[in-house]
Amino acid sequence: MDQVQQLRPHVLIFPFPAQGHVNSMLKLAELLCLAGINITFLVSNNIHNRLLRHTNVVSRFSKYPGFHLDHYPDAYDESKVHIAQEIMDLCTALQSVVKPFLKELLSKDPAHGTRKDRPPFSCIIVDGFLSLALDVAEEIGLPLICFRTISAGAFWTYFCIPRLVEAGELPFPGDEMNLPIENVKGMEGFLRRCDLPSFLRVGDLTNPDFNLLLKEALQTPRAKGLILNTFEDLEGCILSHFRTHCRNLYTIGPLHAHLRARLQLQEANSNNSNSNSLWEEDKSCIKWLDNQPPKSVLYVSFGSIAIITRETLLEFWHGIVNSGVRFLWVIRPNSVNVGLGDDVLDSTKSKSKSTPEMELEEATKERGCMVGWAPQEDVLAHPAIGGFLTHSGWNSTLESIAEGVPMICWPCFADQQPNSRFVGEIWKIGLDMKDTCDRVIVEKMVRDLMVERKDEFLHRADEMAKLARKSIEEGGSSFCNLVRLIDDIVKG
Ligand code: UDX
Numbered sequence: 212m213d214q215v216q217q218l219r220p221h222v223l224i225f226p227f228p229a230q231g232h233v234n235s236m237l238k239l240a241e242l243l244c245l246a247g248i249n250i251t252f253l254v255s256n257n258i259h260n261r262l263l264r265h266t267n268v269v270s271r272f273s274k275y276p277g278f279h280l281d282h283y284p285d286a287y288d289e290s291k292v293h294i295a296q297e298i299m300d301l302c303t304a305l306q307s308v309v310k311p312f313l314k315e316l317l318s319k320d321p322a323h324g325t326r327k328d329r330p331p332f333s334c335i336i337v338d339g340f341l342s343l344a345l346d347v348a349e350e351i352g353l354p355l356i357c358f359r360t361i362s363a364g365a366f367w368t369y370f371c372i373p374r375l376v377e378a379g380e381l382p383f384p385g386d387e388m389n390l391p392i393e394n395v396k397g398m399e400g401f402l403r404r405c406d407l408p409s410f411l412r413v414g415d416l417t418n419p420d421f422n423l424l425l426k427e428a429l430q431t432p433r434a435k436g437l438i439l440n441t442f443e444d445l446e447g448c449i450l451s452h453f454r455t456h457c458r459n460l461y462t463i464g465p466l467h468a469h470l471r472a473r474l475q476l477q478e479a480n481s482n483n484s485n486s487n488s489l490w491e492e493d494k495s496c497i498k499w500l501d502n503q504p505p506k507s508v509l510y511v512s513f514g515s516i517a518i519i520t521r522e523t524l525l526e527f528w529h530g531i532v533n534s535g536v537r538f539l540w541v542i543r544p545n546s547v548n549v550g551l552g553d554d555v556l557d558s559t560k561s562k563s564k565s566t567p568e569m570e571l572e573e574a575t576k577e578r579g580c581m582v583g584w585a586p587q588e589d590v591l592a593h594p595a596i597g598g599f600l601t602h603s604g605w606n607s608t609l610e611s612i613a614e615g616v617p618m619i620c621w622p623c624f625a626d627q628q629p630n631s632r633f634v635g636e637i638w639k640i641g642l643d644m645k646d647t648c649d650r651v652i653v654e655k656m657v658r659d660l661m662v663e664r665k666d667e668f669l670h671r672a673d674e675m676a677k678l679a680r681k682s683i684e685e686g687g688s689s690f691c692n693l694v695r696l697i698d699d700i701v702k703g
Contacts (some may be wrong), residue, residue: 212248214330216277217344217473220333220700227338227360228255228289230303230515231606234487235360235440236338238266238466240278243483245473249330253316255561257280257289260487261304261521271485278615279329281313294550298625299420300351302427304341304354304491332549334700336438339366340428354703355694357431361605363446363453363462364633365399365408365626369428370456371395372411372602375669382414397452406632407647409624412520421484432457438696440464440609442682442689445638445675463693465609469683489515490584496539499580503537506597506669510590510616512541516624520548523648529567530653532574536661539580539590591616597669598660599641603627608634615676617641618667619656621648640672 223242226236226702233254240250243297254262259282272278286308289299317332337344339359347353359366366494371394375381378394388405396404404412429439436459442445443450445461454460463469470485486492500508509531513519521529524547530537575702576579587607590596599611603622606631611618618641620631628645635643642656682689 212276212699216247216249217330217517218248219247219277220703221251221330222700223251223253223332223335223337223343223608225253225335225337225344226314228258228305228359229244229339230489231604233258233262233489234606235466236358237487238470238485239358239438240334241272241275242463242466242470242473242693243697243700244272244275246276246668249275249279249702250275250698251279251281251332253281253283253328255289256285256527258282258489262487265488266486267484268487276562277329277339278441281316283309296420297453302341302423305341308527309341310343310347313344313569314350317347317351317353333703339427339431339437342427342433345430345433349613354435356438357434357442359431360440360609361626362608362630363439363441363449365605365629366428367397367449367453368395368402368407368411369424369448369627370453371432372425372428375411375508381411397449398437400533401632401636403632406629407571408628409622424546425696435459435695436461436699438463438464440605442679442687444678444682444688446633447689455693459699461692461696463689464682465613465679465689467610468613468679469689469693472683482543484586484589485561486586488586490543492584492586493582494586495656496580496582497593500539500590500593500595503595505594506665507537507661508593508595509534509536509538509598509600509601509619509657510541510585510596511538512585512587512607513546513621513623514607515543515545516604516683517602518546518548519623525599526648526650527651527653528571530569530577533650533654534657534661535578536657537578539582539596541582541585541587544583598657599656599663603630605630606692609679612638612640612672612675613679615669616671619644619660621645638671638677640668650686663666 224240226232240252244250291297299494311538335348335353335355336358341358346379380392380394383404389403390477392402392404393399410424437457438461441462588610588635591610599616600619601607603620605626610657613614618634620634620641620643621632622628622645631643631645634641642654642660681687
């Protein structure tokens with residue numbers, strides 16, 4: 212590292228160990244590298260190995276002499292994390308393994324092995340779900356900025372928990388999920404019980420997972436600032452409420468598009484892959500898409516964590532096939548609960564198949580493509596894609612918005628429930644199918660999105676995509692907020 216680089220700020224970026232978090236925080240890391248800032252990106256040993264195996268992260272970042280990929284000892288097997296309980300167990304395990312590691316890494320002792328050739332840390336950017344870093348940063352006296360990788364809307368509902376409890380709206384008695392929720396400011400009139408994040412569906416306020424989540428959210432104002440992967444035109448009505456709690460908000464999304472735009476400014480016609488996938492991408496689906504008519508294909512993916520049952524898979528499969536629409540479906544390895552380690556695609560290959568199952572396979576051969584993991588950003592940007600059946604993870608939602616692709620939302624857990632409500636009811640760029648999974652409904656929604664109301668949805672999605680693009684252009688809100696973030700890091 213040369214002397215100029217030695218004088219530049221050095222930021223530790225510390226994501227929660229899961230695909231969606233690592234993905235968006237690596238995009239931020241590259242944006243800061245482009246501004247000449249030194250970055251140490253800290254992941255678990257397991258995620259480190261997967262990034263090395265499935266991405267070009269090392270060669271891609273080699274052009275930034277100030278970038279360093281570091282890793283801490285594994286605290287938990289992240290591949291086992293599928294449900295709320297496991298997420299909470301992972302958080303607990305991180306507390307015991309990562310806290311001491313961070314203390315040593317951030318310690319001002321320059322003799323620390325991994326830092327010998329790098330300047331001392333000047334700031335930490337930590338995933339908002341890891342308040343353990345706040346304690347360490349405060350102890351050492353380093354400024355810390357939080358980055359929540361979820362939507363402002365979803366995060367805002369966590370902030371409103373005390374108010375919901377005070378007003379008697381949490382926990383909710385009975386199981387009538389369509390009743391309105393009145394005490395989340397900015398969402399009165401459209402938020403229902405079923406649209407609250409799944410973690411809030413607890414019968415008992417002493418539930419430890421619920422309390423951990425609440426504690427994490429309420430600590431955010433202790434940070435010097437809060438970064439959100441969103442943009443003002445998308446969530447302005449919520450952000451104004453947020454600003455009453457967090458004095459310094461940086462809305463700099465959609466990050467993947469923001470990074471792409473900055474890279475293109477630097478290297479005209481840059482079309483290099485900047486995948487951060489933790490699974491091997493099957494690029495054959497792009498060739499398959501090349502042979503499909505424009506806006507004709509429904510892309511189906513439920514993200515990196517959710518698992519579904521074989522029954523659910525069959526409802527979706529029948530519904531999609533019956534709609535007559537072409538489809539590209541990602542079925543992640545081990546993401547279907549078929550019992551005893553079977554893989555669903557293997558299980559459908561069994562010799563004793565029923566006639567309906569054979570028909571499904573025939574239809575899939577004719578107008579479908581199934582892969583284990585796709586290059587999703589490239590898929591959504593492909594002209595053949597006309598709709599996205601999604602679990603409403605925030606990265607997927609933003610990637611779809613940025614490409615003007617309408618969605619059918621089938622939220623599984625956490626922040627996905629409020630996200631899908633915004634898509635269906637506020638932005639009106641898709642349909643919210645939450646809490647039902649029935650082949651007749653699937654078929655109807657796919658036909659509505661891809662055939663009957665296609666133009667209407669495409670038009671609105673296109674308008675939103677224009678706003679997303681405007682936000683990351685020079686002078687746009689996300690562009691200016693990123694400049695401000697970089698200035699604040701440089702000034703210290
Ligand atoms: C979950 C949450 O729901 C999300 O909102 C939160 O911020 C992180 O944890 P996840 O299931 O990973 O996320 O979904 P999502 O946020 O949509 O992220 C998935 C990422 O994997 C996306 O960036 C998507 O492009 C990528 N992906 C997914 C692929 O690259 N290929 C695939 O085949 C599927």
